[in-house]
Amino acid sequence: MPDADGITPGQDGTKPAPSGPAQTKDYHLGVAPQDAGFPVKGAAHLEWGMKNRLARMFRPDSGNTVMLAFDHGYIMGPTTGLERLDLVIPPLAPYVDVLMGTRGGLRGCVPPTVQNPVCLRVGYDASVLFDDMSDGGGLACDIAGALRMNAICLAAQTFIGAPGEKNSLGLLAQVVDAGAKYGVPTMGVVAVGKQMARTEQFFLLATRILAENGANVVKSYYCDGFEHVTAACPVPIVIAGGKKLPEAEALTMAYRAIAEGAHGVDMGRNIFQAADPPAMAQAVSRVVHLGESDSQAYEYYLDTKQR
Ligand code: 5RP
Numbered sequence: 001m002p003d004a005d006g007i008t009p010g011q012d013g014t015k016p017a018p019s020g021p022a023q024t025k026d027y028h029l030g031v032a033p034q035d036a037g038f039p040v041k042g043a044a045h046l047e048w049g050m051k052n053r054l055a056r057m058f059r060p061d062s063g064n065t066v067m068l069a070f071d072h073g074y075i076m077g078p079t080t081g082l083e084r085l086d087l088v089i090p091p092l093a094p095y096v097d098v099l100m101g102t103r104g105g106l107r108g109c110v111p112p113t114v115q116n117p118v119c120l121r122v123g124y125d126a127s128v129l130f131d132d133m134s135d136g137g138g139l140a141c142d143i144a145g146a147l148r149m150n151a152i153c154l155a156a157q158t159f160i161g162a163p164g165e166k167n168s169l170g171l172l173a174q175v176v177d178a179g180a181k182y183g184v185p186t187m188g189v190v191a192v193g194k195q196m197a198r199t200e201q202f203f204l205l206a207t208r209i210l211a212e213n214g215a216n217v218v219k220s221y222y223c224d225g226f227e228h229v230t231a232a233c234p235v236p237i238v239i240a241g242g243k244k245l246p247e248a249e250a251l252t253m254a255y256r257a258i259a260e261g262a263h264g265v266d267m268g269r270n271i272f273q274a275a276d277p278p279a280m281a282q283a284v285s286r287v288v289h290l291g292e293s294d295s296q297a298y299e300y301y302l303d304t305k306q307r
Contacts (some may be wrong), residue, residue: 003023004129004267005025006023011092012281017060017104018192020176022031023225025070027097027291028245029238032081032282034127034297035177037223038051038055039055039058039109040054040055040058040063040236040263041064041234041235041263042155042211042234042235042236042237043216043235045185046216047300048183049182049184050180050183050184050185050216052183053117053153053183053185054185054216054217055085055243056098056152056262057098057117057119057152057153057185057217058236058264059095059097059289061289062288062289062290062291064093064258064262064263064264064268064287064289065097065098065263065264065265065266066096066097066098066281066284066288066289067096067098067099067100067113067119067238067264067266067267068089068092068093068096068098068099068100068119068148068266068267068268068271068272068281069072069100069101069196069240069241069266069267069277070085070089070099070100070101070105070110070268071100071102071105071121071155071251071268072268072269073085073132074104074121074124074125075126075127075128075141076127076128077127077128077283077300079269080269080273081269081272081273082279084087084109085101085105085109085110086106086108086109088277089101089105089109089110089232090110090111090114090152090159090273091218091277091278092271092272092277092278092281093110093114093115093116095278095281095282095285096116096271096281096285097116097117097264098117098118098119098152098153098266099116099117099118099119100118100119100120100121100155101118101121102120102121102140102141102278103119103120103122103140103141103143103145103149103200106120106149107149108119112127115151117150117153118149118150118151118152118153119151119152119153119155119187120141120146120149120151120153120154120155120267121140121155121156121157122138122139122140122141122142122145122146122154122155122156122175123137123138123139123155123156123157123164123171123175124137124138124139124140124170125157127135130194131267132162132163132164133164133191133193134159134162134163134164134165134167134168134191135161135163135164135173135191136150136157136164136166136219137164137167137171138171139174139175142178142182142230143178143179143181143182146179146184147182147184152184152185152186153184153185153186153187153216153217154175154184154185154186155183155186155187155188155189155219156168156171156172156175156176156186156187156188156189156215156238157189157191157196157204158160158171158172158188158189158190158191158194158208158209158268159191160190160191160196160202160205160210160228160241161162161193161195161196161202161205161206162193162195162196163291164215168183169209169213172188172210172213172214172215173185173214174218175190175215176214177217177301180214184219185216186214186215186216186217187215187216187217187218187219187238187266188205188210188211188213188217188218188219189204189218189240190206190210190218190219190220190221192221192222197223198223199223200223200224200225200226201224202227202230203220203221203223203226203229207232207233208232208233208234211233211234211235212234216235216263217235217236217237217238217263217304218236218237218238219232219238219239219240219266220233220237220238220240220254220255221239221240221242222239222257222262223300226260226262227260227261229261230260230262231261235264236262236264237250237261237263238262238263238264238265239253239254239257239262239264239265239266239267240266240267240268241253241254241265241267241268241269241270241271242266242269243269244269244273244274245270246275247270247283247298248294248298249273249283250267250270250274250280251283251287251294251297251298251301252294253295254284254287254288254294254303255287255293255294255297256294258287258288258291264288265284268282270284271284275305276301276304276305276306278304279300279301279305279306280301282300282301282304283297283298283300283301283304284297286300288306
């Protein structure tokens with residue numbers, strides 16, 4: 001196969017033999033190798049596959065992500081708004097970046113033709129019937145199962161300050177190791193039990209512990225003093241929405257979180273329990289990716305909402 005410079009293979013097809021005058025190739029001598037760096041916090045020293053997956057999670061234009069969390073059934077059963085995952089999740093998918101769910105929820109209710117990358121919850125925990133949710137969690141889906149689900153991120157729940165702390169950190173380490181082997185990042189999830197105060201002090205401690213134990217992303221909650229929490233955490237923090245708030249308040253929380261250093265949301269109830277979930281997903285996305293204020297995004301929500 002001749003190249004444009006006139007070098008063609010020899011007759012036996014194996015040895016290149018020069019033929020004709022050399023044409024110009026431009027090696028751009030003097031131009032430094034292009035290395036744009038890598039925009040995800042704490043990921044500069046990871047390998048290509050890990051970075052590529054993180055870049056599918058955090059949009060390169062904003063550095064942020066809107067993840068739709070619909071994993072609630074793993075301990076809560078058919079949560080309000082998620083009674084029929086098959087009817088609720090596919091219509092929301094075009095408005096979010098990442099789908100965060102369980103293997104069973106995704107496999108049973110979300111068509112595999114969906115284009116969003118998947119963050120897979122890979123652990124099980126005690127159901128809401130138990131007083132202590134931290135008691136006795138384990139691995140619900142191993143790395144082979146996660147790769148079969150084409151997951152770009154593994155989510156593991158942790159219970160800092162609860163009786164199950166040690167067990168959950170052991171599980172996090174196991175997930176981080178398995179993911180690292182195949183270039184799949186892990187998101188450590190900070191659980192807030194009944195006995196845990198939602199204070200700056202608690203979230204500073206919990207998010208940092210998860211990052212130091214190898215989580216590539218941390219899911220936590222917005223709190224007063226949040227800018228200290230994001231500053232002290234060496235990897236990106238995405239916030240959970242928590243229990244349903246009026247839409248305007250949920251957008252204010254998202255706005256403050258982004259302004260104070262969050263790299264996105266992994267939001268469930270405040271999207272799928274909204275009066276108009278697609279409009280809410282889009283309004284959240286405008287805060288997260290376009291830098292719109294909470295009031296601009298709320299105006300958008302009201303304009304877009306189906307009456
Ligand atoms: C609990 C979780 C939830 O299962 C869920 O993802 C939380 O989402 P939201 O609070 O926005 O409904 O992560 O730790």
